[in-house]
Amino acid sequence: MPNTRQTDIADVLDVLERILDISEPPVARCRLLSSGFGPSHTLKTEAELTGTRACLGCGNCVDICSLLAREPARLQKTAQRTSLALETMVGTDCDRCYACVMSCPQVDTSIKHYIVKTRTVEQMKHLLERLGPTDDYYLDAFLEEAENG
Ligand code: SF4
Ligand code: SF4
Numbered sequence: 001m002p003n004t005r006q007t008d009i010a011d012v013l014d015v016l017e018r019i020l021d022i023s024e025p026p027v028a029r030c031r032l033l034s035s036g037f038g039p040s041h042t043l044k045t046e047a048e049l050t051g052t053r054a055c056l057g058c059g060n061c062v063d064i065c066s067l068l069a070r071e072p073a074r075l076q077k078t079a080q081r082t083s084l085a086l087e088t089m090v091g092t093d094c095d096r097c098y099a100c101v102m103s104c105p106q107v108d109t110s111i112k113h114y115i116v117k118t119r120t121v122e123q124m125k126h127l128l129e130r131l132g133p134t135d136d137y138y139l140d141a142f143l144e145e146a147e148n149g
Contacts, residue, residue, distance in 0.1 A: 061100035
């Protein structure tokens with residue numbers, strides 16, 4: 001079940017909208033707007049993770065990034081798999097597809113649902129604008145992943 005603590009969108013709406021309008025990876029900022037690691041996790045670590053908003057270094061955001069999938073040479077910039085690494089590799093060329101936010105275990109479900117409800121159509125428009133004539137395969141893969149995911 002989702003974490004019982006969820007950021008109330010009304011409390012962060014203005015800043016969240018600004019974050020989603022910037023062409024830079026939004027996942028770290030959305031993570032910091034979230035309520036932190038849930039108390040019912042089963043990770044075996046010495047550190048107490050409950051409540052932390054830190055990047056866990058899982059690499060989900062790097063793996064799902066639409067820009068990095070289209071331009072894999074950017075992955076050579078760093079072997080790290082953190083939100084900072086994502087920012088290094090993407091810079092200001094972000095597609096604003098929000099897939100990184102959706103894939104991050106540290107972003108609250110309330111924020112993810114808000115993005116789905118308000119940004120999905122715009123997200124596809126941005127992707128279509130950035131696709132080249134030979135990039136159709138990528139859109140097909142993206143749609144298939146969205147349907148199965
Ligand atoms: S996954 Fe999408 S929103 Fe996130 S950094 Fe990559 S292009 Fe930008
Ligand atoms: S998806 Fe993983 S690596 Fe990316 S910001 Fe979230 S916790 Fe960090």
